[in-house]
Amino acid sequence: MDDRYYMNVAIDLAGKAAGQTSPNPVVGSVVVKDGEIVGFGAHLKAGEAHAEVHAIRMAGEKVIGSTVYVTLEPCSHHGRTPPCSDLLISSQVKRVVIASVDPNPLVAGSGIKKLKSAGIIVDVGVCEAEALALNDVFFHYIKTKKPYVTLKTASSLDGKTATYTKDSKWITGEEARMDVHRYRHRHDAILVGVGTVIADDPSLTTRLPNGGKNPVRIILDTHLRTPIDARVLTDEEAPTWIITGARADEKKIEALINQQVKVMKLPTEEIKIDNLLTLLGDRGITSLFVEGGATVNGSFLEAGAINQVITYIAPKLIGGALAPTMIGGSGFRSMGVSMNLTIKDITMIGQDIKIISVPL
Numbered sequence: 001m002d003d004r005y006y007m008n009v010a011i012d013l014a015g016k017a018a019g020q021t022s023p024n025p026v027v028g029s030v031v032v033k034d035g036e037i038v039g040f041g042a043h044l045k046a047g048e049a050h051a052e053v054h055a056i057r058m059a060g061e062k063v064i065g066s067t068v069y070v071t072l073e074p075c076s077h078h079g080r081t082p083p084c085s086d087l088l089i090s091s092q093v094k095r096v097v098i099a100s101v102d103p104n105p106l107v108a109g110s111g112i113k114k115l116k117s118a119g120i121i122v123d124v125g126v127c128e129a130e131a132l133a134l135n136d137v138f139f140h141y142i143k144t145k146k147p148y149v150t151l152k153t154a155s156s157l158d159g160k161t162a163t164y165t166k167d168s169k170w171i172t173g174e175e176a177r178m179d180v181h182r183y184r185h186r187h188d189a190i191l192v193g194v195g196t197v198i199a200d201d202p203s204l205t206t207r208l209p210n211g212g213k214n215p216v217r218i219i220l221d222t223h224l225r226t227p228i229d230a231r232v233l234t235d236e237e238a239p240t241w242i243i244t245g246a247r248a249d250e251k252k253i254e255a256l257i258n259q260q261v262k263v264m265k266l267p268t269e270e271i272k273i274d275n276l277l278t279l280l281g282d283r284g285i286t287s288l289f290v291e292g293g294a295t296v297n298g299s300f301l302e303a304g305a306i307n308q309v310i311t312y313i314a315p316k317l318i319g320g321a322l323a324p325t326m327i328g329g330s331g332f333r334s335m336g337v338s339m340n341l342t343i344k345d346i347t348m349i350g351q352d353i354k355i356i357s358v359p360l
């Protein structure tokens with residue numbers, strides 16, 4: 001088989017661990033000897049073995065003189081595990097095929113240099129686009145030190161997210177709502193505004209049949225209006241960070257803090273999304289799932305802080321000039337300055353449509 005075939009096996013393996021490896025990238029690796037796959041592996045959890053280590057361990061003796069495919073440049077620095085480039089050299093590998101170079105400017109290219117100076121044949125760029133797409137979150141975070149932001153909205157055919165009486169249970173069906181929980185599992189944090197907490201008293205936890213990781217729950221609450229008995233404050237299911245303004249009342253802050261709740265003040269009285277993202281990035285949040293409501297969605301849109309949009313549209317009509325829509329705020333004044341995106345994927349999920357789009 002050709003290089004692309006084996007690299008696609010490595011890419012498929014890497015993608016299966018999506019959401020588990022944060023803050024590390026997902027990486028896959030395949031060892032091939034005399035046209036036979038003799039080992040493969042994926043990085044499963046930060047701090048544990050890298051993909052190449054799993055693959056080489058499975059290959060055993062057959063790794064000698066083999067070709068190793070890996071979706072990201074092998075590491076060359078001592079992180080929490082010894083460098084994979086050293087392991088590839090000591091395993092007497094003949095050739096290494098790499099899909100994408102490490103985006104971290106500190107290490108970019110050094111793994112490749114090390115392998116070449118040890119006499120290993122190195123080819124770079126096989127299936128590069130597919131490999132880069134695996135780690136759009138990781139690359140974004142490495143470059144900006146801010147979380148990759150996914151905005152998720154769910155609405156009726158006529159764009160409503162609830163009736164004018166604020167009833168919203170449910171708009172999308174079971175399958176689409178289950179899909180949302182898979183995104184929650186894969187994200188470091190989920191964010192809603194205090195309006196959603198007051199209206200829905202959401203738990204914002206990941207409820208999948210086989211369990212799943214709960215994201216940190218971020219509540220934007222400038223004036224500390226989160227009800228003291230809200231589930232996100234009392235259910236002991238996941239950490240909750242309340243983000244408030246510089247002038248927030250210290251007594252109210254004291255009343256909200258408990259072992260699962262932290263209150264964090266931003267430097268300005270009103271919440272600025274850029275300051276929020278810096279604060280979250282500094283605390284190691286690499287991916288942020290914004291579930292609204294409309295006001296919060298509007299502030300992310302106006303801040304130009306959206307990296308991906310997941311839209312679920314249900315075959316329902318709600319109507320009502322006062323019924324809420326997906327994005328509030330003041331909005332753009334003219335089409336010339338409105339946000340343009342490209343649709344990457346459209347699928348039916350149960351009775352609903354799911355659209356994935358990214359800004360141009």
Ligand SMILES: Nc1c(/N=C/[C@@H](O)[C@H](O)[C@H](O)COP(=O)(O)O)[nH]c(=O)[nH]c1=O
Binds near residue numbers: 201203
């Ligand atoms: N009304 C709907 C949604 N509503 C989304 C938010 O308004 C809800 O408060 C939040 O998902 C509740 O989180 P939970 O308590 O953890 O279940 N989102 C959806 O995808 N479809 C809907 O029909």
Ligand SMILES: [Zn+2]
Binds near residue numbers: 074075084085
């Ligand atoms: Zn490594």
